[in-house]
Amino acid sequence: MTPMAAINDHGALPEGEQGCRDFHGNPPTARLFFALWPDAALCRSLLPLVQPLHGTLAARWIKPANYHITLAFLGAVPQACIPPLTALAGGLPFAPCELSLQRLECWPRAQVLCLTATPPPALLDLVSGLNTVAGQLGLPVEHRPFLPHLTLARRVRRRLPPQAITPLAWPLRDFCLVESRLNTTGSSYTVLQRWP
Template sequence: MSRDDSQRVFFALLPDDRVREALAAVVARLPPGAGRKVPPANRHLTLAFIGDADAGRLACLHERVSATSMPALTLYLDRLGGFEGSRVWWCGPQAVDEPLLSWVRQLETALEPCGYRSRQAFRAHVTLIRGARGQPPAETIDPIRWEAHSYALMASRPTPAGVRYEVLARYPEDAGMPLSAGASVG
């Protein structure tokens, strides 16, 4: 599979405007010079990272998730953290509720016929800073309540200004629509 006929894709929860604003307030309180801030439009919670996908694999992914139904989920982002060795700071839940874990397992199972294999255990988080210097501040943040009723198939697009994420499809809204590689339906 060449780069010309494939794209890097993933499934994610996308914050609504209220959650996006609350995350922006958290980022604004982080120390200056902490690292590169993830642009607000790129903030998301990855459910399943797929990697490179050509048109056939995209069609398989779309078909498989179109046949599933997502429960309404409520998350509470109430913790700052960092991944050791990755220089990433994030905001996420202190405890991931069973409905979200169950949904992610269901999604992963649905994606297996398309060649999906989970690379690591699911860790619910929204990346805020990349190239971080040191560890995030040990401060309590007011819980950000996030009610999620849909999710998206996203493509990662490199640009001169950095990576930009593009919605290819939203679920359940676009479940019945055809998906073509390189085109957005959402």
């Protein structure tokens, strides 16, 4: 494991280092991702949109307390990698901005129902920074274009046409690192840290 002190002033690992995934044996890991996590008020504001669909669409509905938008999925991260990960993420600039949820979409391949939005430039900059941090530590990096989406339901069996909704403004003031634990009913989430 490369100690935090070994990360240079530019946030990069020294030449020749393999990053946090270069371990001997099987170190303990945590399944982590960076996310936007809405407050209770925003979750409540989604209920008039979501509740009418419960009776007409067979799916596994996400609990409002678990609503989020994934910014960067990291997968199984060695526990020893978490301190430098949080240190680098905490150093990223993040300008408060607003995300407007505007469309209800069903993605048949993934079998999810979600709300989508066009990302503001400040959010794109943050996602780019988080992927840079992940790459510096030898963690997975997403190369596909970032499309913000808040998943409402999984295992959706019936395809729905995309539809515009009354735009829902989400003021973005922070982002977080989240641990995901799989269980028999899906996933449970623990917010490990928030920034700024």
